[in-house]
Amino acid sequence: MKRVVIAVSMLTTGLARADDPPPPRDEPSAVDVETAPVPGTESGRTDPGDHDSVLRDIGQGALFVPRIAVEVALSPVRASVWALDRFQLVDRFKRVFFDESETYGLYPTLVLDQSYGLTVGARFVHRNLFGEREHLALRGGTGGEYRAQASVGLRSGERFGERTQLELRGELERRPADAFYGIGNTEGSMIAYHREELFRASTRVDIRAISDLHVRAAAALTDIAYADSSDGPPIDMIYTASSLTGWPGTRNLYSELELRWDSRRVSTPFGGHHVLDTGSLLAVYAGPVHALDGGVDYWRYGGEAQQFLNIGAGPRALATRLYAEGVTGDTQSVAFTQLPELGGKTLLRGYPRDRFRDRFAAVGSLEYMWDLGNYPMASLFIDVGRVFPSPRDIEPTNLRVGYGFSLQLHDVRRFIASVSVASSIDGGVFFNLAFDPVFDIEPRVEDR
Numbered sequence: 001m002k003r004v005v006i007a008v009s010m011l012t013t014g015l016a017r018a019d020d021p022p023p024p025r026d027e028p029s030a031v032d033v034e035t036a037p038v039p040g041t042e043s044g045r046t047d048p049g050d051h052d053s054v055l056r057d058i059g060q061g062a063l064f065v066p067r068i069a070v071e072v073a074l075s076p077v078r079a080s081v082w083a084l085d086r087f088q089l090v091d092r093f094k095r096v097f098f099d100e101s102e103t104y105g106l107y108p109t110l111v112l113d114q115s116y117g118l119t120v121g122a123r124f125v126h127r128n129l130f131g132e133r134e135h136l137a138l139r140g141g142t143g144g145e146y147r148a149q150a151s152v153g154l155r156s157g158e159r160f161g162e163r164t165q166l167e168l169r170g171e172l173e174r175r176p177a178d179a180f181y182g183i184g185n186t187e188g189s190m191i192a193y194h195r196e197e198l199f200r201a202s203t204r205v206d207i208r209a210i211s212d213l214h215v216r217a218a219a220a221l222t223d224i225a226y227a228d229s230s231d232g233p234p235i236d237m238i239y240t241a242s243s244l245t246g247w248p249g250t251r252n253l254y255s256e257l258e259l260r261w262d263s264r265r266v267s268t269p270f271g272g273h274h275v276l277d278t279g280s281l282l283a284v285y286a287g288p289v290h291a292l293d294g295g296v297d298y299w300r301y302g303g304e305a306q307q308f309l310n311i312g313a314g315p316r317a318l319a320t321r322l323y324a325e326g327v328t329g330d331t332q333s334v335a336f337t338q339l340p341e342l343g344g345k346t347l348l349r350g351y352p353r354d355r356f357r358d359r360f361a362a363v364g365s366l367e368y369m370w371d372l373g374n375y376p377m378a379s380l381f382i383d384v385g386r387v388f389p390s391p392r393d394i395e396p397t398n399l400r401v402g403y404g405f406s407l408q409l410h411d412v413r414r415f416i417a418s419v420s421v422a423s424s425i426d427g428g429v430f431f432n433l434a435f436d437p438v439f440d441i442e443p444r445v446e447d448r
Contacts, residue, residue, distance in 0.1 A: 093107075093416075102127075103126065103127050103128050104124070104125060104126040104127065104128075105124070105125060106122060106123070106124045107122065107123060108120070108121070108122055108435075109121045109122060109123050109139070109141060109435060110433070110434075110435040111141075111144060111432075111433065111434050111435070112144075112431070112432070112433040112434075113144060113145065113345075113353075113431075113432050113433075114429075114430050114431040114432065115145075115179070115352045115353060115430070116144045116145035116177075116353075117143065117144045117145075118143050118144050119141050119142070119143045119144030119145060119146055119149075120141060120142065120143050121139065121140050121141025121142065121149065122139075122140060122141075123137065123138065123139045123140075124136075124137070124138040124139075125137050125138075128157070129154075130159070132156075132157050132158045132159040133157030133158045134154065134155065134156055134157040134159055135153075135154070135155040135157055136152075136153070136154050137151075137152070137153045137154075138151075138152050139151045139152075145175055145177075145178070145353075146173060146174065146175060146176075147174040147175065147176045148172065148173075148174045149171075149172070149173050149174070150171065150172045151169065151170065151171035151172070152169070152170050152171075153167065153168070153169040153170075154167070154168050154169075155167045162208075163207060163208040163209075164205070164206070164207050164208075165205070165206040165207075166203070166204070166205055166206075167203065167204045167205075167206075168202075168203050169200075169201070169202045169203070169204075170200070170201050170202075171198070171199075171200050172198070172199055173196070173197070173198040174195075174196075174197050174198075175195065175196045175197075175198075176195055176229060176230075176231060177193045177194075177195070177229045177230075177231035177232060178193065178194055178195070178196050178229070178337075178354075179191050179192075179193055179232075179352065179353075179354065180192050180193070180194060180235055180239075180336070180354075181352075181354075181355055181356070181357075182239075182357075183331060183336070183339065183357050183358055184356075184357075184358050184387065184389070185356060185358070185386050185387050185388070185398055185400070186356075187426075190233070190238050191232070191233070192232070192233050192234065192235040192237065192238040192239060193229035193231055193232040193233065193234060193235060194226055194227065194228060194229050194234070194235040195226065195227040195228065195229050196224060196225070196226055196337065197224070197225045198222065198223070198224050199222070199223045199224075200220055200221065200222045200223070201220070201221045202218065202219065202220035202221070203218065203219055203220075204216060204217070204218040204219075205217050205218075212261055212262050212263045213259070213260070213261055214258075214259075214260040214261075214262060215257075215258075215259060215260075216256075216257070216258040216259075216260060216285075217255075217256070217257055217258075218255070218256045218258070218287075219253070219254065219255045219256070220253070220254045221252075221253050222250075222251065222252055222253075222254065223249075223250075223251045224246070224249060224250050224251070224335065224337065225248065225249040226244075226246070226247050226248050226249060226337075227248065244336050245331060245332055245333065245334060245335055245336050246295075246334075246335025246336055246337070246338070247336075249293070250291070250293060250295065250335040250338070251291075251292040251293045252289050252290060252291050252292055252293075252295070252335075253289070253290045253292060254287060254288075254289045254290075254300065255287045255288060255290075256285055256286070256287030256300070257285065257286065257287060258283060258284070258285035259283065259284055259285075260281070260282070260283040261280070261281070261282045261283070262279075262281050262283075263279040263280055263281075264278070264279040264280065264281055264306065264308055265278050265279045278308050278309070278310045278317070279308055280305070280306060280307045280308070281304065281305065281306040281307075282303075282304075282305050283303060283304045283305075284302075284303040285301065285302055285303070286299060286300070286301040286302075287299065287300055287301075288300075289327075289329075289334075289338075295333065295335075296329060296332075296333035297329075298327055298328045298329025298333050298334060299327065299328040299329075300325070300326070300327050300328075301325075301326055301327075301328075302323070302324055302325035302326060302340075303323075303324055304321070304322065304323045304324075305321070305322045306319065306320065306321045306322075307319070307320045307321075316368075316369070316370045316371070317368075317369045317370075318366075318367070318368055318369075319365075319366075319367045319368075319369065320364075320365065320366055320367075321363075321364065321365040321367075322362075322363075322364050322365075323347060323362070323363050323364075323365075323385075324360070324361065324362040324363075325340040325360070325361050325362075326340060326359060326360035326361070326390075326391060327339065327340065327359050327360075329359075330359070331358075331359065334359070336357070337354075339357040339358060339359065340357065340358065340359065340360060340361035340387065341354045341355075341356065341357050341361065341387075342355065342356045342357075342361050342363055342385055342386070342387055342400070343355030343356055345420065345432050345434075347361075347363050347383075347385070348363050348383050348385050348400060348402055349381065349383050349402045349403075349404055349420070349422040349430075350383065350401075350402020350403060350404055350422040350423050350424035350428075350430060351400065351402055351424055351426070351428075351430070352428075352430065356386065356387045356400070357387060358387035358388060358389055359387075359388070359389055359390055360387065360388045360389070360390055360391050360393075360394075361385065361386075361387045361388075362385055362386070362388070362394070363383055363384065363385025364383070364384050364385060365381060365382070365383045365384075366381065366382050367379050367380070367381040367382075368380050368381075372407075376407060376408070376409055377407070377408045377409075378405070378406070378407050378408075379405070379406045379407075379408070380403075380404075380405055381403065381404060381405075381406065381422075382401065382402070382403040383401070383402045383403070384399055384400070384401050384402075385399065385400060386398060386399050386400050400424065400425070400426065401424060401425045402422055402423070402424040402425075403422065403423065403424070404420055404421050404422030404423060404430075405420065405421055405422075406418060406419065406420035406421075407419050407420075416435075417433075417434060417435040418432075418433070418434050419431075419432070419433045419434075420432050
């Protein structure tokens with residue numbers, strides 16, 4: 001790039017010509033020469049001031065150790081970011097496992113959770129099954145928290161127009177060692193383990209009524225069988241079977257109606273990212289749970305609020321979330337694994353999955369997200385919440401607080417993978433790695 005320098009000197013006699021000699025310059029005095037800084041020791045100050053180099057050295061020395069610690073902690077992240085960009089790993093992955101148009105593909109999946117270990121499997125997706133953007137997903141896996149896992153899901157795409165979405169889903173889960181920590185906001189409770197086999201068929205209709213207002217109706221038929229686990233202390237060693245509602249199995253039909261205002265958007269896709277960073281979500285829902293095995297019927301209800309604020313290019317966003325869920329039945333009416341729960345990689349991070357259970361649960365989150373390159377996004381988060389016997393018992397005491405760091409990979413269409421490290425005020429460190437190019441957060445009705 002050529003550098004152009006323009007010098008303009010306004011004199012009392014007019015503009016100086018280019019061939020005029022420069023104005024005379026005063027020669028430095030002996031005092032100026034004596035007090036001039038030696039090259040390499042300049043402070044950058046334009047006034048004599050007081051000499052602050054000693055304080056600056058002390059400050060730099062005090063920050064040296066924290067700076068080295070941060071550099072070491074982020075070195076794997078920086079190395080990963082460099083490898084992604086340098087070797088174009090995301091593009092290479094898509095070329096191997098997807099067709100040229102990225103309409104369908106078969107690829108491996110992997111989830112590494114500190115509490116349960118490694119789960120591996122495969123997933124097949126087709127995003128235009130019958131020509132109207134119908135979405136088919138088949139999934140299978142084993143290991144970690146699952147002895148076997150399988151699911152099939154079909155979404156209607158634009159088959160019924162742009163405003164109506166129909167989804168059908170079926171799933172099977174066999175869990176050999178689910179942890180149970182008791183009921184309530186307990187501390188130091190004994191951990192027991194049980195086996196669980198779950199079959200579920202569900203359907204959901206989403207109608208966009210006006211602008212960003214959605215009306216959603218869902219139903220799920222669930223069949224769960226429980227048994228003692230051979231891993232760790234079995235649940236019947238610590239709890240009597242009669243105290244575990246639903247044991248040795250439960251079957252119910254859950255239906256739900258939800259009103260949802262969803263204005264969340266991607267304000268400006270940056271690089272390879274396609275991440276929500278503006279808008280809000282407000283949702284309320286309720287529905288009856290009908291026992292098919294002679295048990296007691298009850299209602300489930302809840303709500304959620306999310307707000308995304310774009311605070312700069314890059315993208316950089318601040319996300320807040322409030323979530324609450326409750327049941328009307330008492331603990332003798334609701335199967336112990338179907339009580340509202342907190343803990344895990346979604347609600348109240350920094351605690352093991354399903355660490356807290358009771359009749360009402362509430363949690364709030366604050367998360368700051370920023371980009372690290374074309375594909376990686378980083379975030380810092382803090383979650384605060386707890387479970388209560390009922391909404392009438394809500395009080396801001398004995399709250400559980402989790403916090404941590406996550407790194408996610410996105411391209412312009414989907415979530416690819418994530419790794420997170422979280423802890424809490426109660427101690428412990430939890431690590432989670434998920435590698436799944438079209439990972440979807442499970443719809444709420446599927447968590448029943």
